[in-house]
Amino acid sequence: MVSAPLSVIDARSGDKERLRLWIRMLRTTRIVEGELRERLKRDFDSTLPRFDVMSALYREPEGMLMTDLSRFLLVSNGNVTGIVDRLVADGYVARAKREGDKRTSVVRLTPAGTAFFEKMAAAHERWIAELLGGIGTAEVRRLSEMLHLFRSNWEGEH
Amino acid sequence: MVSAPLSVIDARSGDKERLRLWIRMLRTTRIVEGELRERLKRDFDSTLPRFDVMSALYREPEGMLMTDLSRFLLVSNGNVTGIVDRLVADGYVARAKREGDKRTSVVRLTPAGTAFFEKMAAAHERWIAELLGGIGTAEVRRLSEMLHLFRSNWEGEH
DNA sequence: CCGAGATATTTCAAGCATAAAATTTCTGGC
DNA sequence: GCCAGAAATTTTATGCTTGAAATATCTCGG
Numbered sequence: 001m002v003s004a005p006l007s008v009i010d011a012r013s014g015d016k017e018r019l020r021l022w023i024r025m026l027r028t029t030r031i032v033e034g035e036l037r038e039r040l041k042r043d044f045d046s047t048l049p050r051f052d053v054m055s056a057l058y059r060e061p062e063g064m065l066m067t068d069l070s071r072f073l074l075v076s077n078g079n080v081t082g083i084v085d086r087l088v089a090d091g092y093v094a095r096a097k098r099e100g101d102k103r104t105s106v107v108r109l110t111p112a113g114t115a116f117f118e119k120m121a122a123a124h125e126r127w128i129a130e131l132l133g134g135i136g137t138a139e140v141r142r143l144s145e146m147l148h149l150f151r152s153n154w155e156g157e158h
Numbered sequence: 159m160v161s162a163p164l165s166v167i168d169a170r171s172g173d174k175e176r177l178r179l180w181i182r183m184l185r186t187t188r189i190v191e192g193e194l195r196e197r198l199k200r201d202f203d204s205t206l207p208r209f210d211v212m213s214a215l216y217r218e219p220e221g222m223l224m225t226d227l228s229r230f231l232l233v234s235n236g237n238v239t240g241i242v243d244r245l246v247a248d249g250y251v252a253r254a255k256r257e258g259d260k261r262t263s264v265v266r267l268t269p270a271g272t273a274f275f276e277k278m279a280a281a282h283e284r285w286i287a288e289l290l291g292g293i294g295t296a297e298v299r300r301l302s303e304m305l306h307l308f309r310s311n312w313e314g315e316h
Numbered sequence: 317c318c319g320a321g322a323t324a325t326t327t328c329a330a331g332c333a334t335a336a337a338a339t340t341t342c343t344g345g346c
Numbered sequence: 347g348c349c350a351g352a353a354a355t356t357t358t359a360t361g362c363t364t365g366a367a368a369t370a371t372c373t374c375g376g
Contacts, residue, residue, distance in 0.1 A: 014295045015287040021298050022190065022286045024305035029187045030232045031312055032180065037364080049332060067354060074188045076334050081356060083332075103341045103354045128180045129173040134311045137172045139304055140179050146297055147182035153292045154189055195334080207362060225324060234364050239326055241362075261324040261371045 032131050039127055044120050049075075049083050051124065054092065054109060054117040063096065063108030092116055190289050197285055202278050207233075207241050209282065212250065212267060212275040221254065221266030250274055 033048065040046045056072050057064060066084070070077040084107055087093035092113030095105045109117065132140070191206065198204045214230050215222060224242070228235040242265055245251035250271030253263045267275065290298070 014298065015283060017295065017298050017302060018290040018293070019283050019286050021293075021302040021305070022290060024302055024309065025183065025187055026191075027232070028305050028308055029183055031309070033184075034232065041365090047331075065354075066356095074185070074192065075332090077355070078335080078357075079333055086331080101342070101354080105355085125173060125177050128177050132176040132180060132308075134308055135176070135179075135304065137175065140172065140175050143301060143304060144175060144179040144182055146293065146301060147179070147186050150186055150290075150292055151182065151189070199335090205361075223324075224326095233362090235325070236327075236365080237363055244361085259324080259372070263325085 032128075035131060036124070036127060039123070040120070043123060044116075046120065050087060051117075051120060053080070053083050053087060054113060055121065057093065057107065057109045058114065058117050058121070061108070063106035065104050066107060067104075069107065087113070190286075193289060194282070194285060197281070198278070201281060202274075204278065207237075208245060209275075209278060211238070211241050211245065212271060213279070215251065215265065215267045216272065216275050216279070219266070221264035223262050224265060225262075227265060245271070 037048050040048060040051060052073055053069065056069055064072075066080055067077060069084075070080045073080070084093055084095070088095060092110060093107060094110050095107055097105055135143070195206050198206060198209060210231055211227065214227055222230075224238055225235060227242075228238045231238070242251055242253070246253060250268060251265060252268050253265055255263055293301070
């Protein structure tokens, strides 16, 4: 046999293209994240991790446990502790002890935190619209669907 | 006038979809990055930033200036200093003073660094092929092209 | 020449990130 | 009731990240 079977050749060439896709995805997210970081700092004196935490809490007015927060954000539990500490110090977030389980504490946005987040979120949505404005609406939909599928597959297996 | 013009309505609905796309992109890269980080640590006792630096240097056997390195990787100049420091300490990278300009130093992979990187890169490519394997080859090509266009647009404007 | 700005790099302070260890509290079988 | 293990959280050590300040060197008009 002189050449590999077609399926193997296909797989190999596909590998290279997946690698290129990954590099481009990483570059795109880095560009956008860098821009968002800069603007959050400039306009709100805040950061992306703080925005992420507040965004998660905004969706859950009853509050969340630290563990749920770290799982949702895909970051380590120890990491969340520090970010929440600083948000508490700023008065945007409150920790509430619970009746039943003394290990856990429910974390939620304060009214000040909610108001502040709503301002940031509005700007954030405008920025994303601007930064991703070069991608056509049909492409956006297609791409989004693809990534949603990826996530479903991933979570199905893990 | 009771309702906004069509173009405005279109823009608004597109904004929401772009926001959703951004969130999904961020989640995807976080999942993949987390997996890569874990495997780099497990199999090579290394990290993603170190891999990125070595990858950049591998493409330039003549070496790179610190500034070019940080620009290429889209990270701050101060950041590169620390990563390179540790790579130098491990013997994978060397700083060479230059004749002409005493401010600059050319950074390049050592033979040990080259050999080590080639092992990592092979594993890295397999991992990406595995992790992004759920996305069909045609989709990969399409998606990749889209992101390439995004980057071209971005760099054209900045 | 020579000094004002430009350029390359490092240093610094603060915050983000992980994994692993330590602490505290809960739960279920005995 | 007790206690072994599980679970929620914080602490710790180390490394990554940024923006800004500090240092050193270069360039070039006068």
